[in-house]
Amino acid sequence: MFDVYQGKGxxxxxxxxxxxxxxxxxxxxxxxVETEAIGQxxxxxxxxxxxxxxRS
Numbered sequence: 001m002f003d004v005y006q007g008k009g010x011x012x013x014x015x016x017x018x019x020x021x022x023x024x025x026x027x028x029x030x031x032x033v034e035t036e037a038i039g040q041x042x043x044x045x046x047x048x049x050x051x052x053x054x055r056s
Contacts, residue, residue, distance in 0.1 A: 009055075016055055 003018035010016050021042060023030060030038075046052050 017052075 001017055001019050005016040023035060023038060043054060
């Protein structure tokens, strides 16, 4: 996590958190499809564990 924001644009009682994830396979380059699928899995797991949602 590299940023936490509370204020304009974020509902009262909520926080906006920014995280960074590094995907670094040693044997090949990931495709765009693979990185998108991994990102969706990460977002889904965080949402399930915390009730979080992506901010638009």
